[in-house]
Amino acid sequence: MDIPVLRTQNPKAKPQSEAGLGFCKRFTDHMFIMEYNENDGWQNARIQPYGPLQIDPASPVLHYAQEIFEGMKAYRYEDGRIGLFRPMENAKRMNRSAERMCIPPLDPDIQLEAIKKIVEVEKDWVPKSKGTSLYLRPTIIAEGNTLGVHAAPRYIYFIICSPSGAYYEHGLAPIKIHIEPNYVRSVKGGTGGAKTGGNYACSLRAAEDAKKHGFDQVLWLDGKKNRYVEEVGAMNVAFIIDGKLITPSLSGSILAGITRDSVLQLARDKGIPVEERQISVYELLDAYKVGKLTEAFGTGTAAVISPIGEMVFKDQVMTLGNDIGPISQFMYDTLTGIQTGRIFDEHNWTMTLA
Ligand SMILES: *Cc1c(COP(=O)(O)O)cnc(C)c1O
Numbered sequence: 545m546d547i548p549v550l551r552t553q554n555p556k557a558k559p560q561s562e563a564g565l566g567f568c569k570r571f572t573d574h575m576f577i578m579e580y581n582e583n584d585g586w587q588n589a590r591i592q593p594y595g596p597l598q599i600d601p602a603s604p605v606l607h608y609a610q611e612i613f614e615g616m617k618a619y620r621y622e623d624g625r626i627g628l629f630r631p632m633e634n635a636k637r638m639n640r641s642a643e644r645m646c647i648p649p650l651d652p653d654i655q656l657e658a659i660k661k662i663v664e665v666e667k668d669w670v671p672k673s674k675g676t677s678l679y680l681r682p683t684i685i686a687e688g689n690t691l692g693v694h695a696a697p698r699y700i701y702f703i704i705c706s707p708s709g710a711y712y713e714h715g716l717a718p719i720k721i722h723i724e725p726n727y728v729r730s731v732k733g734g735t736g737g738a739k740t741g742g743n744y745a746c747s748l749r750a751a752e753d754a755k756k757h758g759f760d761q762v763l764w765l766d767g768k769k770n771r772y773v774e775e776v777g778a779m780n781v782a783f784i785i786d787g788k789l790i791t792p793s794l795s796g797s798i799l800a801g802i803t804r805d806s807v808l809q810l811a812r813d814k815g816i817p818v819e820e821r822q823i824s825v826y827e828l829l830d831a832y833k834v835g836k837l838t839e840a841f842g843t844g845t846a847a848v849i850s851p852i853g854e855m856v857f858k859d860q861v862m863t864l865g866n867d868i869g870p871i872s873q874f875m876y877d878t879l880t881g882i883q884t885g886r887i888f889d890e891h892n893w894t895m896t897l898a
Contacts, residue, residue: 545654545657546589547576547589547590547591547657547658547661548590548591549574549590549591549661549665550590550591550592550593551573551574551593552573552574552593552594553593554593555573556570556572556573558668558669558707559671559707562672562673562676562707562709563673564709565708566708566709567706567708567709567710567711567846568681568706568708569706569708570706571594571704571705571706572594572678572704572705572706572707573593573594573666573669574591574592574594574662574665574666574705575591575592575594575595575662575702575704576590576591576659576661576662576701576702577589577590577592577700577701577702577703578590578658578700578701578702579698579699579700580648580650580698580699580700581697581698582697582698586648586650586651586654586701589654589658591661591662591665599685599700600687600688600689602688602689602690602691603685603686603687603688603689603696604686604687604688604695604696605685605686605687605696607691609741609742609745610645610646610647610685610686610695610696611645611684611685611686611741612638612641612642612645612647612683612684612738612740612741613641613681613682613683613684613739613740614634614635614637614681614682614683614739615634615679615680615681615739615778615844615845615846616628616631616634616659616679616680616682616845617629617677617678617708617845617883618663618670618677618678618705618897619670619677619678619883619884619885620670620671620672620884621884621885621886622885622886623885625885625896625897626663626667626670626896626897627883627884627885627894627895627896628659628660628663628894628897629802629845629882629883629893629894629895630802630806630893631656631659631895633802633805634655634659634682634802635652635653635655635656635659636652637800637802638650638652638655638684638739639652640737640738640800641738641739642684644737644738644740645735645738645740646695647684647686647695647699648699650684650701655682655701658701658703659680659682660897662680662703662705663678663680663897664897666678666705667897669705669707670707671707671708673709675709675710675880676707676708676709676710677707677708677883678705678706678707678708679705679706679708679846680703680704680705681704681705682701682702683701683702683703683704684699684700684701685699685700685702686698686699687699687700710847711847711850716849716851716868716873716876717851717853717866718851718852718853718854718864718866718868719760719761719842719851719852719853720759720761720852720853720854720855720856721759721760721761721763721776721852721854721855721856722750722761722762722763722856723763723825723855723856723858724750724762724763725770726770727747727749727750728764728765728766728767728770729743729746729747729764729767729774729775729797730743730764730767730774730797730798731766731767731768732766732767732768732795732796732797734767734797736774736796736797736798736799737794737796737797737798737799737800738799744778747762747764747777750762759856761776761777761779761850762776762777763775763776763781763855765825766797767797771824771825771826772792772822772823772824773792773823773824773825773828774792774797774798775792775798775799775842776842776852778844778846779801779803779842779843779844779846779847779850780792780798780799780803780804780842780844781840782804782807782841783823783828783831783839783840784837784838784839784840784869784871785827785828785831785836785837786831786836787816787838788816788817788818788819789807789808789811789816789818789819789871790819790821790823791804791807791818791819791820791823792820792821792822792823793820793821793822794820795822801843801844801845802845803844803849803879804843806879807879808820809891810874810875810879811871811875813890816871825857828855828862829857829860829862832862837864838864838869839864839869840852840864841869841871841872841875843875848876848879848880848883849875849876851864851868851869851872852864853865853866882894
């Protein structure tokens with residue numbers, strides 16, 4: 545695929561220091577973009593200066609939330625090279641989300657080429673310090689000029705990039721979780737398994753309320769019985785109970801995280817027993833009371849591993865403490881080590897760019 549590059553005439557100043565990068569607070573000079581229409585399919589791939597998109601105000605993405613996205617990172621190795629982590633998994637998941645949201649799929653090889661090309665163009669934006677990366681946000685939005693509720697005639701795929709530090713400003717510090725007893729994020733048969741904006745729009749109310757009460761994130765329970773653990777904000781969740789790593793199974797209402805999958809593999813490699821199954825909040829409370837719940841953590845590309853220090857369900861508090869558990873720490877060190885080329889990658893997860 546030929547991807548022409550239209551370079552910006554006004555390059556932005558690169559951040560002076562990598563210390564206060566924050567997460568996705570600024571974007572690079574360029575973006576990848578391509579469009580779909582019914583006659584030509586996906587076409588017109590190009591890289592152009594980062595800037596506003598012009599779309600019809602009647603576009604379905606604005607009214608009916610027909611959109612999907614991905615989240616991945618480009619990492620700087622110690623030797624200066626740049627690597628991607630399991631990028632094909634993101635491309636394949638994009639198409640699974642596309643199928644659910646009636647969006648035309650985009651050949652995973654084309655997605656990968658687009659990702660590699662934008663990273664190559666923006667390579668000087670990939671930060672070098674520990675814990676930093678270039679966060680990539682491939683997105684598809686539905687475009688059109690009528691308000692009828694149906695799949696759109698046109699789509700835009702774009703990738704924007706942000707030099708980012710750690711997801712949490714204070715680094716790998718345990719977070720405080722509100723277990724949400726009322727609101728739900730997704731139900732069986734809904735869109736919870738797709739990476740789509742609507743799942744986030746409907747989660748904001750509970751997240752904002754939880755923040756007001758001093759929590760970092762919401763742990764969602766299932767939409768039917770308000771009983772079984774689903775996931776945490778933008779992360780999957782795992783618990784260490786009696787030495788076993790237990791995580792909710794992929795029932796369709798939670799996202800199939802690539803970090804989740806990698807953590808399960810690393811646990812199996814290490815001989816940690818793994819269980820993918822339903823786990824109720826009452827099982828957590830019981831395990832906590834007898835001292836068998838020793839660790840809990842979120843898994844996701846943005847934060848990698850997010851140790852949980854406290855979980856509150858109604859008036860019951862589970863305190864896991866401010867020390868980072870050994871399995872949480874092992875997962876964080878191993879994953880970030882593989883992602884940045886410091887640890888041997890026996891699963892062939894990384895893809896190094898020239
Ligand atoms: C992106 C996302 C995750 C994490 O997926 P990774 O592939 O590990 O980054 C988990 N839950 C939700 C709702 C997400 O959107």
